[in-house]
Amino acid sequence: MRRPTLEAVAARAGVSRATASRVVNGQTTVAPHIRDAVLRAIDELGYVPNSAARSLVTQRTDSVALVVSEPGTRVFSEDPLFSTAIRSASVELEAINKQVVLMLASSPKSHARVERYIAGGHVDGVMLLSMHGADPLPSALSRLRVPVVSYGRPAVPVDIPYVDNDNVGGAEAGVRHLVETGRRRIATIAGPQDMIAGQDRLAGYRNVLRDSDRRSIVAVGDFTRESGAIAMRQLLGDDPGLDAVFVANDMMAVGALQSLRQAGRRVPDDVAVVGFDDVEAAKYTEPPLTTLRHPIAEQAAAMVRLLLNLFEGGPTEPIILPTELVIRESA
Amino acid sequence: MRRPTLEAVAARAGVSRATASRVVNGQTTVAPHIRDAVLRAIDELGYVPNSAARSLVTQRTDSVALVVSEPGTRVFSEDPLFSTAIRSASVELEAINKQVVLMLASSPKSHARVERYIAGGHVDGVMLLSMHGADPLPSALSRLRVPVVSYGRPAVPVDIPYVDNDNVGGAEAGVRHLVETGRRRIATIAGPQDMIAGQDRLAGYRNVLRDSDRRSIVAVGDFTRESGAIAMRQLLGDDPGLDAVFVANDMMAVGALQSLRQAGRRVPDDVAVVGFDDVEAAKYTEPPLTTLRHPIAEQAAAMVRLLLNLFEGGPTEPIILPTELVIRESA
DNA sequence: GTTATTTAAGAGAGCGATCTCTCAACGCGG
DNA sequence: CCGCGTTGAGAGATCGCTCTCTTAAATAAC
Numbered sequence: 062m063r064r065p066t067l068e069a070v071a072a073r074a075g076v077s078r079a080t081a082s083r084v085v086n087g088q089t090t091v092a093p094h095i096r097d098a099v100l101r102a103i104d105e106l107g108y109v110p111n112s113a114a115r116s117l118v119t120q121r122t123d124s125v126a127l128v129v130s131e132p133g134t135r136v137f138s139e140d141p142l143f144s145t146a147i148r149s150a151s152v153e154l155e156a157i158n159k160q161v162v163l164m165l166a167s168s169p170k171s172h173a174r175v176e177r178y179i180a181g182g183h184v185d186g187v188m189l190l191s192m193h194g195a196d197p198l199p200s201a202l203s204r205l206r207v208p209v210v211s212y213g214r215p216a217v218p219v220d221i222p223y224v225d226n227d228n229v230g231g232a233e234a235g236v237r238h239l240v241e242t243g244r245r246r247i248a249t250i251a252g253p254q255d256m257i258a259g260q261d262r263l264a265g266y267r268n269v270l271r272d273s274d275r276r277s278i279v280a281v282g283d284f285t286r287e288s289g290a291i292a293m294r295q296l297l298g299d300d301p302g303l304d305a306v307f308v309a310n311d312m313m314a315v316g317a318l319q320s321l322r323q324a325g326r327r328v329p330d331d332v333a334v335v336g337f338d339d340v341e342a343a344k345y346t347e348p349p350l351t352t353l354r355h356p357i358a359e360q361a362a363a364m365v366r367l368l369l370n371l372f373e374g375g376p377t378e379p380i381i382l383p384t385e386l387v388i389r390e391s392a
Numbered sequence: 393m394r395r396p397t398l399e400a401v402a403a404r405a406g407v408s409r410a411t412a413s414r415v416v417n418g419q420t421t422v423a424p425h426i427r428d429a430v431l432r433a434i435d436e437l438g439y440v441p442n443s444a445a446r447s448l449v450t451q452r453t454d455s456v457a458l459v460v461s462e463p464g465t466r467v468f469s470e471d472p473l474f475s476t477a478i479r480s481a482s483v484e485l486e487a488i489n490k491q492v493v494l495m496l497a498s499s500p501k502s503h504a505r506v507e508r509y510i511a512g513g514h515v516d517g518v519m520l521l522s523m524h525g526a527d528p529l530p531s532a533l534s535r536l537r538v539p540v541v542s543y544g545r546p547a548v549p550v551d552i553p554y555v556d557n558d559n560v561g562g563a564e565a566g567v568r569h570l571v572e573t574g575r576r577r578i579a580t581i582a583g584p585q586d587m588i589a590g591q592d593r594l595a596g597y598r599n600v601l602r603d604s605d606r607r608s609i610v611a612v613g614d615f616t617r618e619s620g621a622i623a624m625r626q627l628l629g630d631d632p633g634l635d636a637v638f639v640a641n642d643m644m645a646v647g648a649l650q651s652l653r654q655a656g657r658r659v660p661d662d663v664a665v666v667g668f669d670d671v672e673a674a675k676y677t678e679p680p681l682t683t684l685r686h687p688i689a690e691q692a693a694a695m696v697r698l699l700l701n702l703f704e705g706g707p708t709e710p711i712i713l714p715t716e717l718v719i720r721e722s723a
Numbered sequence: 724g725t726t727a728t729t730t731a732a733g734a735g736a737g738c739g740a741t742c743t744c745t746c747a748a749c750g751c752g753g
Numbered sequence: 754c755c756g757c758g759t760t761g762a763g764a765g766a767t768c769g770c771t772c773t774c775t776t777a778a779a780t781a782a783c
Contacts, residue, residue, distance in 0.1 A: 064513065066768095066769055066770085067769065067770060067771095068769075068770095076732075076733085077732065077733045077734075078733090078734095078769090078770080078771095079732070079733060079734080079735095079771085079772080080731085080732055080733075082770070082771060082772085083731095083732085085770095086771085090730075090731060090732085091731075091732085092730095092731065092732090095731085095732085107511075109508060109511045109512045109513070110512060110769085110770075111448070111512070111513055111768085111769050111770070112444075112512050112513065112514050112770095113443075113444045113445075113447040113448040113453070113513070113768085113769080113770090114444075114448050114738090114768070114769035114770040114771090115769080115770055115771075116444040116738095116770095117442070117444040117445050117448055117737095117738045117739065117740085117768090117769080117770070117771090118737075118738050118769090118770055118771045118772080119738090119770085119771065119772095120738080122444070124493070127494070143475075144474075144475045147494070148496065151494060151495075151496050152496065155495075155496070155502065155505065160493055160495070160509065160514070161493065161494045161495070162455070162491055162492065162493050162494070163458070163478075163482060163492045163493070163494040164482075164486075164491070164492070165479065165482050165483065165486065171486065174486065177440060178491065180438075180440045181440045181441065181442070181443050182395060182440070182442060182443065182444075183443050183491070286676070315676075319676075342673070345617070345646075345650075347678075397738095397739055397740080398739065398740060398741095399739075399740095407762075407763085408762065408763045408764075409739090409740085409741095409763085409764095410741085410742080410762070410763060410764080410765095411761085411762055411763075413740070413741060413742085414761095414762085416740095417741085421760070421761060421762085422761075422762085423760095423761065423762090426761085426762085441739085441740070442738085442739050442740065443740095444738085444739080444740085445738070445739030445740035445741085445768090446739080446740050446741075447740090447768095448738090448739080448740070448741090448767095448768045448769065448770085449739090449740055449741045449742080449767070449768050450740085450741065450768090451768080
């Protein structure tokens with residue numbers, strides 16, 4: 062009760078295996094009536110090509126790895142970034158008939174596993190979702206001479222194409238909005254400084270404050286809601302007179318709103334709040350959050366294009382997608 | 393600059409390909425010094441077995457498909473169920489050295505793609521995340537004679553093992569809690585009735601109400617926040633005197649809380665609210681939500697075990713995991 | 724009508740592993 | 754010293770496909 066092989070199809074259609082193969086692979090050098098006979102045989106037998114055999118000879122697998130290099134729990138739980146990126150990338154890849162092999166690289170041990178797997182030639186290329194600067198994977202994978210693209214600029218200067226959003230520009234736009242609406246003492250809750258997004262958003266904040274002659278007031282969180290709440294309390298302690306805060310991501314902004322409420326500050330009357338990411342929850346906070354939207358889905362699509370270019374020799378410059386200020390009620 | 397083959401390893405170690413293969417696959421019938429020589433050769437050449445060649449002869453691929461059969465957007469966005477399940481299943485599968493191939497089946501077209509892929513023998517087994525009753529995939533896949541396990545009881549009576557949480561029992565526990573805390577007029581916002589979870593949770597609600605001699609008041613939502621808000625307004629219109637509502641999932645409960653606030657009802661003083669799922673957000677609502685927790689991660693792990701049993705002939709009865717009432721402030 | 728050119732289909736050699744079968748070497752009892 | 758069981762290693766078939774090379778037939782050219 063084995064699955065039918067190309068041999069069986071050929072026999073049934075009364076042609077050679079080579080001809081059957083031609084039909085399967087859509088070559089045009091087959092006479093119409095023979096082509097039909099083969100197609101009929103395929104249909105009757107329910108033939109499906111064996112992928113192992115095929116990729117053994119073609120040296121292609123038609124699948125790409127989506128490596129999520131991030132400590133386990135954070136990945137999917139709060140932050141919708143990963144899930145959105147994964148979904149979009151999947152959709153895009155399926156559109157070009159590539160399969161997605163999802164790999165989570167959360168520990169050194171799994172890093173090794175991933176490397177071995179990639180080295181094993183299981184996939185034609187790798188899409189790397191890696192946010193932490195210290196991540197050893199970008200350089201490790203680029204050494205394997207496998208096509209790799211990264212989501213988010215790799216922290217170490219390694220020569221792999223990447224897609225990123227304009228973190229610096231986005232932060233600048235957010236802070237500029239606070240300046241333009243007349244805020245005087247603008248604090249920030251920065252993200253972790255071992256992450257590019259954390260660094261760049263803080264840099265954007267500093268740029269604008271420097272240009273507008275204001276003093277910077279910085280607290281650092283780790284992109285979680287709790288850290289945002291803690292950082293906000295700390296900022297209020299440091300400078301009770303602050304009238305605005307730029308928060309490096311929405312989750313922390315939600316925590317900050319909570320602390321502000323507890324401290325009796327009204328938003329935006331007393332303190333204006335700007336977040337970053339425009340997650341779903343930003344619409345439902347009290348008050349709804351003014352934030353910076355970046356098109357995660359488009360970024361994932363761009364990453365797929367980049368990988369395709371890597372296969373086919375197209376342009377592979379990094380792609381930086383713009384962010385957009387979404388003004389709601391918090392600022 | 394090709395990758396080294398087993399042949400090369402054998403040549404370098406001065407043995408036959410067969411012996412090299414024995415070493416790679418950890419057979420014990422190789423003399424220690426020869427074994428060492430082969431291992432050294434492997435190390436020096438950086439040999440990694442070619443998976444296509446291997447699975448061509450072994451008929452195994454060591455990867456399993458994780459098929460998410462759900463209309464695109466819903467999957468990852470609001471509902472953390474999918475992301476949590478995917479992550480847990482990945483972790484579990486990686487622990488037993490199986491790769492995860494993620495497939496999204498959102499449209500009839502992609503259904504066909506998934507079926508073809510599975511039929512193509514790319515994977516050893518399938519884990520199906522399917523929530524909708526009308527889903528054609530469970531029966532389609534079970535017909536392919538591929539080991540399949542399902543997350544959530546398949547709506548159509550098809551003979552594939554599954555893992556589910558005790559939706560009926562959980563709903564009963566939630567509603568019973570409302571009864572025991574003295575609530576008289578207990579409404580429900582049910583989930584979509586084309587989903588098992590929607591049906592079963594409503595059934596649980598009805599069971600308890602019947603037994604406690606109360607009248608049921610039902611509105612139906614679609615598991616989204618907005619639908620919860622709308623349903624709540626509708627319930628308040630139908631029966632302004634209701635003093636409790638059992639909501640079939642947390643997202644709808646969040647919407648319901650919003651509508652209750654707008655209607656000037658205090659929670660839990662005027663109206664008690666019980667949700668279902670214990671999502672992250674349930675902790676942060678105003679007031680924090682009393683809800684039913686089910687262990688998604690454990691369910692995913694159980695699903696992996698079930699699949700393993702399917703491979704190896706262990707027991708494959710459906711696994712129903714219990715839910716737990718988490719009492720916070722809303723009820 | 725013969726030769727040159729195009730087109731369609733077949734023959735057969737791999738791709739890189741696994742695994743059965745075979746055989747050589749060795750130890751040991753009779 | 755011979756035969757026999759055991760153990761370790763090699764030979765070679767095989768998995769199912771692709772793709773080059775070859776050949777046969779059909780058409781064109783002169």
